[in-house]
Amino acid sequence: MKENNHTTQQNTFELLAPAGSLAIFKAVVAAGADAVYVGGSKFGARAYADNFSDEELLEALDYAHLYGRRVYLTVNTLLKNSEIEQVCAYLQPFYEHGLDAVLVQDFGVLTAIHERFPDLAIHTSTQMTVTGVEAARLFSGYGVTRMVMARELSLNEMKRIREETGMELEAFVHGALCYCYSGQCLFSSMLGGRSGNRGRCAQPCRLPYAVMDEKHREYKKDAYVLSLKDMCGIKDLRGLADAGVYSLKIEGRMKQIPYAAGVVSYYRKYIDLFLSGQETQVSEGDYRAVLALGNRCGFTDGYYHRHNGSDMVTFTKPNYEKTNEALQQQILRTYENGAAKIPVRGELVLHQGQAAHYRVKTQTVSAEISGMEVMQAQKKPLLAEDVKSRMEKTGDTPFVMEDLSIRIEDGVFLPNGALNQLRREALAELQKKMLKPYQRQEHPQKAAEEKLPEACEKREKRKECVFAVTGERRQLAPVLESSCVTSVCLDMEAYDRSTIMEELKEDANAVMQKDKEVYLAMPRIFRAGTAEWVRQILPDIKRMGFAGVLVRNYEEMALAKETFLGSEIITDHNLYCYNDQAVRAFAGQGVTKNTVPLELNRSEIKRRYNEESTMMLYGYYPLMTSAQCVHANTRGCDKKRGLSYLKDRYQVQFPVKNFCTYCYNVVYNSLPVLLFSNLEELKKAGIRDFRMDFTMESAKETKAILKLYEEFAAGSRRQYPKEWENRYTNGHYKRGVE
Template sequence: MAKKLLNNIMSGTDRNSHLFLFYRMNMRNRDFELLAPAGNINIFKAVIEAGADAVYVGGSMFGARAYANNFDEEELLYAIDYAHLKGVKVYLTVNTLLKNDEIEKLYDYLLPFYERGLDAVLVQDLGALKLIHDRFPDLSIHTSTQMTVTGIDGVRFLKQFGVQRVVMAREVSLAEMKEIHEKCGMEIEAFVHGALCYSYSGQCLFSSMLGGRSGNRGRCAQPCRLPYCAGNKKDTYILSLKDMCGIKDLQKLKESGVYSLKIEGRMKQAGYASGVVAYYRRYIDSMKEVSDKDYKNIAGLGNRCGFTDKYYFEHNGTDMVTFEKPNFVSDASDELPQFSKIKIQGKLTLKEAEPGALTVSCGGYRFTSYMDPVSHALKAPAERKNVAERISKTGDTPFEFENIDITMDNDIFVPNGALNKLRREAIEGLQNEILMQYKRTASASYSWKSKKTSEIKPSGDPKVIASVRDGKQLYRLLEYDNISEIYIDSSKYGRRDFVKEFNDDVFCVNNAEKKAYLALPVIFRRSTRDYFETISDQLKKIDFEGFIVRNYEEFFWVKTRFAGKKIVTDHNMYTYNDMAKSMFFDNGADADTMPLELNQKEINRRNNKGSQMIIYGYYPLMVSAQCVHKNSYKCDRTPQITYLKDRYNKIFPVWNNCSECYNIIYNSCPTVLFNNMQKIKNAGIDSLRLDFTFEKPEEIDTVMAAFESNSADGIKEYTNGHFKRGVE
């Protein structure tokens, strides 16, 4: 099927002529970029032949598909040249979080690809973004969907650092994308086809906490594709979403200001990848209504329990979930299309006693190679037919002669080796002429070393912080003198009386001689931002210390609205490396929270001045726009706890934030690090944080007693999190 599609995609254009390249460059629908995945060089070539405008690939390091057949350095350099000869761009994924010892290697890793002409990099890590922007200023930076960008303030924050394109979170609607494009002028990339994560990308620790395979490091084990018991539904695939297909929404995507249409599938086979690309190429160029037959054929290339496009229009829904076992069903063969070469023109001149010359040309490019003066034939003279055959042999080069104009004298002798060399040098010269426009030279070498924590002396005992979600927790914790700051989650308040109730709580915290902070929602999409905008002037009048921010939208919003208020970034504002941390501090952060996936050794290698660490709490495993309660029962807009049970009978609490419409799935037991207090203090950490979520007042007393005794005594079941094991 895929091969037939590729042969027909040009709708009559002769693929065996130079018109193919002309079509690629000049006759396509320029409103969109069709961005295709490739897991190896054969798929890379296949999706280009199928009509991709750009291809994204993973290299040997730092890619979010660590188990894919990623490109080694030689393959990637070849791929960059191959794509540029075809008029196609290449984007490299550098979309994992980098540890301190890794970010030091990033410059040398990128350097050969940068100099070869790599078109863009996709990044998740803020430190990687800074390094690339500083050292490769003319290399385009695209932020990965792993950055969880959902609104205009997040885009405005990233735009300051040279970001040219934002890949939106898959959950963002077309209406939200339109607002972002119109207000920020940013180039927007949106997912249009392929697998959907249940969690907001970048907000998932499920695989990490259960098995040590982190999605933030490209090693997700996909626990969302397993069965769970939820409410009255047993062994149901309630966390598994259908595949996305937006081919029927091309006109709406265009109207929303989306430029790049991203197909997911770097771990898919060639037949799937090239077939999907071919269909999208056809409908992007024609902008016709998609036929039922073609839609069915696209589904036949591969899907999980059908397709959905609902995130473009709705916040969540049961019809987006597979519920059934989500096997990937595909009838696509792995047959590769024929890779039609680039047509070139040749002009050969062989005159006695003059240097032989071969000029080759393609589009506006040309190159002439020369050989030694042609001699008179003493015996058998060169025949035109044999000369033409010798010059026409382009071998495994990407070129093929469409015609060769030969001017030659009679009775001349030309050695075959000389003709081979003449042809080889001409083709190599033409290729270099074409590729020269892409190549760069780096301005200088780069070395960056983090300041080790051994150089930073701890400033006495760290202060103790508690975060709370309800009033009973708050008032019990006010009784503990060793707690100096309290973070009050915004979900504690209903929207009707938010300001009054928060003001009352701040008054109580201040009276207890503690400092109060407002912890903003994990996700800050348009409706949430609009609400907080309406109460921002009232919030400024309240005597609280500052904010806990959990996304780029909130960071920028607080920084620009609340001068004088402190900003603390939460654990999901990842500061794996010191460069990422410095980006936040240099732009307004007063403190950061240690990422939850670092182990003891990695924490010790980190600059922990101004950092806090969560030493107790139920770790969040997923943040999702979907709602387990709604999909198990119905939506009653009542914040509550629903429970998921896995195949090992582990129970995972799921809390629904109805005001902001997202779910958080928590670990089955809390992380408790009280047994490691001296090691934590030796790392130079400024603050220790106790995160309370579901605990009742008497359970808080048990936790506080254990904390004060530097042990886990009295806590029945707990985990050490990643403190000892970490992630790869």
């Protein structure tokens, strides 16, 4: 395998490689990556990768820029109030050193970075679950120059986003696939306190589960139903180009040199062939070689051409396999020393009585240095061949002397130390000039301002409200009978597409007849097909008298602001407001109320601005929202909403609901969270609105839960009934996440 000396130029694709260490970084540059994404010492979504120290990151920036490549830093975790103040100070030296872009998940972090560094490119992380044109338009106003789309999008959906918004798009092309829409997973968090949103996923999706029907009858044993194969899109370059995708992203910041550099080298080969007009099919030998570098039960082409499918699931084993040790070693030997040194040409002039003059240049940049005065030789004059041998040395610099001309007068002398200094200074100046275009002026640090979110300051204090979200129509009757419920949120997931308009209108009227406010909960995922349908029925929905809307993604938030779906826009818990900067940012988009994130503990909630927040007191936490379908993948698709269960090795059962109208699954926690006993503590934290989410409860169960709440709210009960023991969880209220 020959080293790839590819240099970046304007072309159709950017090949974007991962690097978990400086050694891997240099290897993928050598293998032909146009850009590299890395994690630094803080705030990255791969907490268990080696990651880069601050000094290594500065070195990586210089290394990349000398070879005309780009570096993107991941700041793609959710940050708490105690952390967000550190973000801009952390980024400052990298910004000044020429950082090309930053990847972000947290909306608060995004707006803080844009305010502090308005000329720094921002890429929305796949953790933001961007699936549609509405989000692209929204983010374009915040310095976002590129969207890393949800892995689940098809090529057609990507094409639509590109054509309708002009936003630069980045798509995953190779590596591991998450079962869950990225940014929508709480599975690892709830099972072990290791949050995927904080870069600490323990991958419970790679464990075996028994599958059970709605009556808890087991019909599939020990299947890896949540484990997806690795994707490989090397055969889809034409489709990606037609879709308008610019950046092709390889997953794998936890991988080593043979995998990272090897995969990059093969993609580089076929990208270059494609860009030169030679649409050469990927050879079987090369495809097998890429497979040998690492795969999980073979490859899938992901979601490019289909919404989901059982052929994407590992089922029998999730083992990660790599073969062909000879190939691994060959790649390691080829790339472990990094890219070939940059060729330079030199010209040295030594004339008696004049300052020594040395000029070095690349194809585009030159540097000139004058040294000490050249003397007449008293004993042994300088010989041209000796001088040339000394000046050709480049040591540990990134340069190699390609050609050196020497003009030396007879009988002159210069100390070896002076020659060495001349050489070192010239190469250092050359490197400085090559890097200067990337570097920025220092930005003055702004002092952090302690104040309420600007868009919230003028609002009047609200009276306390109790929301009930109904995920099934059978729950509505007991909710309407409850005197404590002030507002009812009708979940669109509770209705089938064929009957939703009649039933939704009927239920909305029933709520208003009870003098309760009625809200509409939007779908968890809002992809193109759903968006088109919702826009068609929107005029009729607006006439139903909804007081507001509960939105669960950025697409819906933008749509709600655009179309005014009632006077209130409430963001759900998965539009994360870990920090007050995010609260302010959402308020600036017309959001009147947010939901307290489910991963914060009691002390973190107390340190948060809660006057505009609602808190979930009861409900089964949604652990995963997936484009895959447990029911369809194990029993076949019947296009009917239903309930099944996943049983783990500890015999714990996790409910799974498939929502066929929107074609996604939700895996719920095995027990509901119950925080009624913490009601007064939450009020002291400034929370005025409380929420109960009903998902699979019967009417009788719904009534019992509401009665229990009424007793706690009235002060007539302080402890849960004995029969409730082992039937609920405190969620993260006490323990939180790292």
